[in-house]
Amino acid sequence: MTAVGVIRGTTSDRRVVIPLLRRLRSDEGQADPLPVWDELRALGDVVPAPWGGYFVTGFEACNQVLRGRNWLVPDFAWQERQPDPARWREPARREMTRTLSRLNPPEHTVQRRALGNLFDRGTLEELRPRIAAHVGRLLDRLATRLRDRGEADFVDTVGDRLPIHTVGQWLGIPDEHYPHILDFTHRQVHAQELVPTKSELAISAEATTEMRTFFTSLIAHRRADLGDDVLSDWIRYWDARYPLDRAAADQTLYDLTMFITIASLETTATLLTNAVWFLTQDPARADRLRRHPEEIDDAIDEVLRYDPPIHLNTRFAAADTVLGGVSVAKDTTVHVLYGAANHDPRRNPDPHVFDVHRKGGHLTFGGGLHYCLGSVLARLEARLLLTELLERFPTLRPAGSPTYANRMVFRRITSLKVTT
Template sequence: MIAEVDTGTTTTARRTVITLLQRLRSPQGVADPLPIYDDLRAQGDLVPAPWGGYLATGFDICNEILRDRNWLVPDLAWQERNADTDRWRAPATQEMSRTLSRLNAPAHHLQRRSLGQLFDRHTLQALASQVEADVTGLLDDLAGRMHECGTGDLATTVSERLPISTIGHWLDIPSGDWPHILEITHNQVHAQELLPTRRQLAVSAEATVHLQKYFTDLVRERRRRPGDDVLSRWIRTWDELEPDRAAADRTLYELTMFITIASLETTATLLSTMVWHLVRTPGLWGRLRAHPEHVDAAIDEALRFDPPVRLNTRVAGLDTILSGVHIRKDSMVHILYGAANHDPRRNPDPHTFDVLRKGANLTFGGGAHYCLGAALARLEAHALLRQMLERFPTLRAVRPPVYAPRMVFHRVTSLEMAA
């Protein structure tokens, strides 16, 4: 890490950043981070972090980091070279660091190639009818709750259930197991917070044990009774790539577990926040209902305005200069997706939710680690929004969303709606 000279100016700047980060982690900051993004960006495109490393706030600099191959993810090799032992050696962190999102070349390239075009047009077409049917059934449940109680919780009734239903059907995971997978996924992501507490790491460690057992057993059972499903095809692929059966099964467990849990919370949050921002903007729900051709543009704006993942981390693969700052090899840079998406130099009037904006966003990342499930998330969002516009012409939020107390993986735990 780069050492800081503790001058008066540096101390003042450090205190300012600490205060801004405390605000970002507060309930108010979780619910509405936009003023804090502005204040952080006012400190510069690259802001020194109090614990070492930097916070990247500008769109262009974040885009450069995501796409430049010299910026790496903090993999196990990097973790072994750094001293934050409580966090990096925690069981949940170690386990996730073996999955696709925390691999660098060449291991990352090998796993990505083994998956092929994961959600190509053919796959999405095959999934579309199931997604539409699932949306219809879940909205039936929501409508029933609204009829019976006057309100219904979009987050718990629809948003959280649609992604697990989609990925569960695709991987042929028994539907009776879906609630268990959701629960342990919610607990596991604590380890991926920016500065997780010991309690959060302990909760994540317990969830990781359950995830490991469940998906290891799933791979073992599918190997015993292979079919024409996705996991069975991956098993055949990795048996050709890896002669060591135990190593192949370990990779298959990591891939299946990662793709499953990565598809859940992020998409669920997108579905809830998308509807929330549409109904909270006066007249917008009705205008979009009259012009459904703008549904995809509305999804893009929801992704820009309120990204489900608010922060990600890269490390310098070599000494470099970034925004005029000398960055040493292995230094961390934290990409603030929300701040970048609201950079007025790229998206004018960024705090206005405008479905006709045609703006730019980095919500799905970029470069080698561009989100594998981006097209699937869009498919689910499109199906849900189109059907909701048709079925609930006077939809409104009863109260603002309730959020989990997290800074990185944004999660809506409740969103009460009425029609």
Template sequence: MFTQELFPSRSQLELSDAATHRLREYFTALVQERRRAHGDDPVSAWLRTWDGLEADRAVADEAVYSLALFVLLAGLETTSHVLSTMVWLLLEHPRQLEWLRAHPEDIPSAIDEVLRYDAPIHMISRIAPEDTTLAGVRVHKDEMVQLMVGAAHHDPAKYDDPDLFNIHRRASPLSFGGGVHYCLGAPLARLEATSLLTALLERLPGLRISGSPVWAPRVAFRRLAKLTVAQA
């Protein structure tokens, strides 16, 4: 994750390099294992798909490795943030939490508001394929543009009272991207958030925050490092 931060330190990059090396060893071995014995798991399915598209098996294996690594990184980090932040925001707004307990049909809009108010990714990087002008700024071919999604979600021209957390808002967040870049795991992330929130409403009616939350020092990938709660 540190490699995708805005200004990673040398020590953070060293940690990222070491983690990437270990993950590459693990997933490369997994791809080779599934190559020898196909199963009904996602990696085996991706291998079958790529073998139908790519004659060079080494190229196909590398593509499946990249996909497996990306799905892991994209799914774990972002979803864990959405789940923990959802709990924090709703416990911080008990009247809205009680509304959801009485009106569970509004859970989808509450999840969208969490995704808007504090998105799991606040910054998306894009590289210009050609010279262009973006919002009056000249961007040259191959230059990188940082899209500040978190700021866009708090744009008063788009949202009334953008700094107000309001589950009754009908938000259309950019948290899952759009077009060809729309998140592959978006339906799963919404399902996980719905499952967690439904269980929390049913099983933990007296849950409350018992300590100040602690945030990881990040810009692009938000992370709630610690959230202490208690059950009354």
């Protein structure tokens, strides 16, 4: 029996989740969200949200939403149909609504087909030695800090740095810009929270201005000196598609370049840091992976299942429908809770046990039209890093628990001290 058929919706009180959401954003909830996910899931597969709409907690119900063609992302058209469309017009929110993650067909289809298979086997093989070389340099840096100070912050030393180097080198972005890109990415993401505060939206608006200035300048300079790189190819393609409308070409190029760059940073950094946190706590687990590197891919999947870098994503019903026994009206939003779904015991028995050999299922990369474009690249980065890290640092272990940014949508570990 599926998750949708077993629990279904069990409460109609929209206020009951408020204390759970507060706990999820608290320091305690950030450090260990599992009890909150359990309580949310116990309320039903489809749980009323206090502002309208629903949280979706069960694995099968979440999978149905992510893969179903009758569930769409909240695009501009949906926003304008809302009773208070002005709330969606803040600069940072509008900026992200133009990106692939917030486009529905046919606009999504046009951009997605133009990109092709971004990270096919040939591209990954081309990137592999570059990523491996940078992994080596970052681990040299980690070794130096461990030797000189006795401990190091894995996030600052390795976790944040590998993803920006990977995507930056792929797009031909000079490395002196990487710190600035990371900085405005961390600040811009506030606008993607469920209910951002005015101060958070102001921070995001400022970051959005910096982001637009940077990527607009990057595209202009590259167009003036086209080369044999991905961004140059995109410029050629969209300039040819809009030969009489340079503004349209520039807008599409900006949206693609900006989104693909920033989307690959925090999520991958969280995966890398989580992997170190979960895999090095238990010396026996780390030792087995070092002796059996063929199991590292399974370990990466279990990290992704256990603590997904994105905790929540939103869809709306394209038509009146029923989800988990609950009637959902057209245009109503549902918020997919990846962590609750991944820990659904009906899909993954003993879900709170971290088991590298689980061979379980997870929804961390989404599904359907909006399945994560960079999933294979993130896996490659994690595989190369973990293989070398476990070999070079056989006694590496956390020196303390991670610290987290106060968020409910995009998970971010801000610090993880490690030692040997």
